[in-house]
Amino acid sequence: MAVFTAVSLDDLTLLLKKFPLGNAIAIKGISSGIENSNFFIETERGEYVLTIFENLSFAQLPFYLQLMRHLAERGVLVPAPVPDESGELVVPLHGKPAAIVSKLEGTSQMAPQPVHCAAVGAMLARMHLAARDFPLQQPNLRGLDWWNDTTPLVLPFLDERNAHLLRAEMHFQSAFAACDHYHRLGRGPVHADLFRNNVMFVGERLTGFFDFYFAGCDTWLFDVAVTVNDWCIDLATGVLDSSRVRALLDAYHAVRPFTADEQAAWQPMLRAAALRFWLSRLYDLYLPREAEMLTPHDPTHFERILRERIATPAPELFA
Ligand SMILES: Nc1ncnc2c1ncn2[C@@H]1O[C@H](COP(=O)(O)OP(=O)(O)OP(=O)(O)O)[C@@H](O)[C@H]1O
Numbered sequence: 001m002a003v004f005t006a007v008s009l010d011d012l013t014l015l016l017k018k019f020p021l022g023n024a025i026a027i028k029g030i031s032s033g034i035e036n037s038n039f040f041i042e043t044e045r046g047e048y049v050l051t052i053f054e055n056l057s058f059a060q061l062p063f064y065l066q067l068m069r070h071l072a073e074r075g076v077l078v079p080a081p082v083p084d085e086s087g088e089l090v091v092p093l094h095g096k097p098a099a100i101v102s103k104l105e106g107t108s109q110m111a112p113q114p115v116h117c118a119a120v121g122a123m124l125a126r127m128h129l130a131a132r133d134f135p136l137q138q139p140n141l142r143g144l145d146w147w148n149d150t151t152p153l154v155l156p157f158l159d160e161r162n163a164h165l166l167r168a169e170m171h172f173q174s175a176f177a178a179c180d181h182y183h184r185l186g187r188g189p190v191h192a193d194l195f196r197n198n199v200m201f202v203g204e205r206l207t208g209f210f211d212f213y214f215a216g217c218d219t220w221l222f223d224v225a226v227t228v229n230d231w232c233i234d235l236a237t238g239v240l241d242s243s244r245v246r247a248l249l250d251a252y253h254a255v256r257p258f259t260a261d262e263q264a265a266w267q268p269m270l271r272a273a274a275l276r277f278w279l280s281r282l283y284d285l286y287l288p289r290e291a292e293m294l295t296p297h298d299p300t301h302f303e304r305i306l307r308e309r310i311a312t313p314a315p316e317l318f319a
């Protein structure tokens with residue numbers, strides 16, 4: 001269940017008076033998702049998605065919605081936000097910020113083949129390039145500073161073996177983030193949460209990336225590592241599948257060639273991307289928000305991936 005704030009057809013009718021979308025026809029809550037309340041809405045102009053942001057403030061939202069608009073205008077396949085009559089992308093609904101975006105066709109591909117991974121890699125590189133001139137700045141709010149703040153909060157809940165892993169990896173990642181080639185890595189706005197459930201496909205055709213609400217400015221390589229750690233693994237073991245890895249990385253490289261600094265940073269970055277989600281899952285499990293209604297994601301999945309990335313040499317980033 002992921003409708004935290006209910007919206008009736010009457011509420012929608014009132015809201016749509018401010019949008020160039022004609023009258024409201026239907027509204028249906030979307031059951032997946034753990035962060036926001038999402039609805040499919042039907043209007044006289046077509047189908048859209050209405051999101052009520054449960055945790056993000058009015059001040060935080062322009063970065064995400066303007067980024068989506070910037071990307072959509074440059075041909076990157078993402079939902080396009082619909083401005084209201086005064087040009088606002090974020091409007092109040094039941095006292096919370098809300099937005100309407102275009103509905104992507106298709107469904108998530110939860111058992112991806114190399115062909116899907118190649119489509120994701122190419123679109124990710126296009127996204128990174130298209131966002132280079134995006135004028136707004138926001139750090140990745142789930143980056144090193146957040147890891148530093150969160151580590152002491154979750155450590156008391158861990159057994160000695162995992163506490164040791166977390167302390168050691170934080171030590172390793174702090175040193176990595178301070179090294180020279182880390183500072184030479186290309187950076188800009190990144191999605192930062194491009195998992196299988198945040199991409200739509202119709203058959204083998206990618207129809208869009210969505211759920212940009214963890215986006216921020218960070219290294220492009222971090223975004224690639226997050227994506228590879230979800231799209232290119234055997235879910236049971238966390239082990240990388242070489243044909244899917246090759247398909248994703250080669251397709252990315254063909255659009256935005258990787259650099260030698262990125263090659264040198266690849267293994268630490270795969271570890272960083274695993275650590276990020278291990279920590280957020282630990283935090284959601286042990287320190288749930290008051291309004292949390294859902295079963296949190298399993299942290300041991302990313303503990304396993306982190307141990308695997310430490311133990312096994314990373315595949316070549318490019319030939
Ligand atoms: N623009 C869109 N077009 C089509 N479907 C969408 C769109 N946005 C969201 N959805 C649907 O709504 C579901 C929930 O959306 P989303 O994943 O953004 O929720 P969330 O609570 O923000 O996410 P998460 O749990 O991933 O943090 C998606 O799985 C997808 O089916």
Ligand SMILES: N[C@@H](CCO)C(=O)O
Pocket residue numbers: 193195277280281297
């Ligand atoms: N992709 C995240 C959930 C937040 O979007 C996870 O799997 O932990």
